[in-house]
Amino acid sequence: MNLLNVTDPDDPRIAAFRDIRERDLVGRENRFIAEGEVVLRGLVQSARHRPLEVLIDAKRAEKLRPLLEALPPGVPVYGAGQEVIDQIAGFHLHRGILALGQSAPARPVSELLAQLPEKALVLVLKAIANHDNMGGLFRNAAAFGADAVLLDAESCDPLYRKSIRVSVGSVLTVPYARLMDGEDVLGLLEHSGFRTFSLSPRGEVALADVVPPQRSALVFGAEGMGLPEEFLTRTQTVSIPMAGGFDSLNVATSSGIVLHHFAQPFFSRK
Structure with missing residues (x-):
């Protein structure tokens, strides 16, 4: 040296x-x-x-x-x-x-999806603007064996220094790709055989009642405004039941809980 x-x-x-x-x-x-x-x-x-x-x-x-x-x-x-x-x-x-x-050259979302294994778990991030949350989401993705992270055009750069630090370096190891403006991520996921779940306090089913399929995509939106109505109507909506009078968690915290549930059937393949 x-x-x-x-x-x-x-x-x-x-x-x-x-x-x-x-x-x-x-x-x-x-x-x-x-x-x-x-x-x-x-x-x-x-x-x-x-x-x-x-x-x-x-x-x-x-x-x-x-x-x-x-x-x-x-x-x-x-x-x-x-x-x-x-x-x-x-x-x-x-x-x-x-x-x-x-940083590596950007790659199309369709290319990344095509490279995933038969059993796959994907995170989809919509309008995540907080760098701490971005780092926390990637850290949870790595901890629970997610195969990829897809970011929309509105989300902040995961390679921002603070995001990398909060993620304890997992931003550099978890595969990810960014959607182009107007690209239909739900259509791409459906075409690749994924069943997509959106997290919302208004979710139709409780997390504990969901049986994870072989190819699962989990959609998380920004705190406050949440996910657009289009995502809620085109996907299976899921909620995390909470104590009375409380209906939301930090998005990174929510992702850890949900990923843990969805990752259980996948741990055997890692």
Whole structure:
């Protein structure tokens, strides 16, 4: 491992890591920042995204050696003191690890669906604008073995730094694709043999009464406005019964409960 020493926060070699909070907000040109050891490991293991360069607290180099040596050949690893890293990032980076990643080319939803196994579990996200929720949804998808995540055009970018961090790197490992504006995801799912379930407080059946089919798609909408009426009329609606006077949960929390129920028949194939 060749650790490249950085002592100046204005060193041009680490320009990609400078003021990353602001850079994340203005656009990343098909690149993203991965933060922390767990997330870096997810990037190294990703089958689609790839690391371009890494910046670490030099004091952590020896402990991180096995992970850093798993990087593809030619990926530079820069080492700096904590104070210099904080100046580069623009805030205190207590995890002491940043990586610049190259996002994979976008692929059509139909292509991803065609690659799924005979037994498959898919998440469909509609207008998810909160990056914490996006990260939580991907984390739950990974935890319960979902095969793919489909995002509509209104949903936020899962490769936003905070989404990746909240997902503990699962955004980099769970296959996903984004729908084009106006693309009929329900029609695509039906054509691929999926039965689709929409989560709603007005659901016709309680979650516990649903017997998961071999190919299941679960639709989650933004908190507050929920799912459009079209989704509720064209799919089987499902509710999570709650105590009187309470009718909703955080969307990431709901997804964990629902995924756990739908994943039970699938665990044997993993």
